[in-house]
Amino acid sequence: MINSWGVITNFTATSANGSHREVLWEISSGVHGLLIGDKGYLSQYLTEELSNFGIDLQTPLPQNMKDERPQSWVKLMVKTRRLIETVIGKLQEIFNMEKVWG
Numbered sequence: 001m002i003n004s005w006g007v008i009t010n011f012t013a014t015s016a017n018g019s020h021r022e023v024l025w026e027i028s029s030g031v032h033g034l035l036i037g038d039k040g041y042l043s044q045y046l047t048e049e050l051s052n053f054g055i056d057l058q059t060p061l062p063q064n065m066k067d068e069r070p071q072s073w074v075k076l077m078v079k080t081r082r083l084i085e086t087v088i089g090k091l092q093e094i095f096n097m098e099k100v101w102g
Contacts, residue, residue, distance in 0.1 A: 019040075020040050020041070021040070021041065021043075021046065024041070024046070028050065028053070028055055031055055032053075032054040032055065033054070033055070033056060034056050034058060035050065035055050035056065035057050035058070036058050036059070036077055036080060036081060036084075037057060037058070037059045038059065038060070038081065039059055039060055039061075039062065041057060041059050042059045042061070042062075058077055060074070060077065060078060060081070
């Protein structure tokens, strides 16, 4: 989670080869409103389930699917996801999170 000052206050780490959907309910507890995910979360069932809890899951669509959303919204979502992925990459480098030292 990132608070209103832009400070990371919580995170959940998952294995790279596992399904991110397995921890989605843990990650999204206490979240209401917009939740931006990557294409791995693209699922009509998942979107409907989350909407029952007041969460609007938005994901980019594959190129072979028609996107009815305004292009300005899609571009903003992609730009935001790219920023998030960049920050995650930097945090991995800083904290050596890609290596298991145990």
